[in-house]
Amino acid sequence: MPRPRRPRRIYGPPRFRHFKPVGVPRRLLDTVTLTVDEYEAVRLADYEGLDQQPASERMNISRTTFSRLVDGARRKLAAILIEGKELRIEGGDVDFAHTLQLCRDCGDEELRETAVADEGTDTDEACPACGSENVEDLALAAMRGRGGRGRRQGS
Ligand SMILES: [Zn+2]
Numbered sequence: 001m002p003r004p005r006r007p008r009r010i011y012g013p014p015r016f017r018h019f020k021p022v023g024v025p026r027r028l029l030d031t032v033t034l035t036v037d038e039y040e041a042v043r044l045a046d047y048e049g050l051d052q053q054p055a056s057e058r059m060n061i062s063r064t065t066f067s068r069l070v071d072g073a074r075r076k077l078a079a080i081l082i083e084g085k086e087l088r089i090e091g092g093d094v095d096f097a098h099t100l101q102l103c104r105d106c107g108d109e110e111l112r113e114t115a116v117a118d119e120g121t122d123t124d125e126a127c128p129a130c131g132s133e134n135v136e137d138l139a140l141a142a143m144r145g146r147g148g149r150g151r152r153q154g155s
Helices: 036-047 052-059 063-083 138-142
Strands: 008-010 031-034 086-089 094-096 098-103 109-113 135-137
Touching: 008 036, 008 052, 031 036, 031 063, 036 052, 036 063, 036 094, 052 063, 098 138, 135 138
Parallel strands: 008 094, 031 086
Antiparallel strands: 098 109, 098 135
């Protein structure tokens, strides 16, 4: 029987979730999905430049698991660059420490801690910069794809 997996801890949601090569007709594009935990592994290892041990601790997983995760993510990214694929970043069994709230009207971005208590209730907060209620919660948005089982899904 498979053991239930601990959700992987993610600092915050990806700011950009959809990439596509220029000049390739849609019908010819294959889509590759990078899960949010794969995105976080690449962010920690290759963007922040952390060694695998501290990076794995940030995500609350073993070093071996982190190593497998980042290898798989790099292979996907290499195929995307070389073969020209569409990339979506979504889903995964993850737990966000922060979310980004993006105002669709003025472009203001707010990084907020995600507390269990406010799970699913914070998307109707107004923008602190302009007062608009057209605010998107990027952690929720990242989990809206297929297979998402994040803690901030389903509100
Ligand atoms: Zn605003």
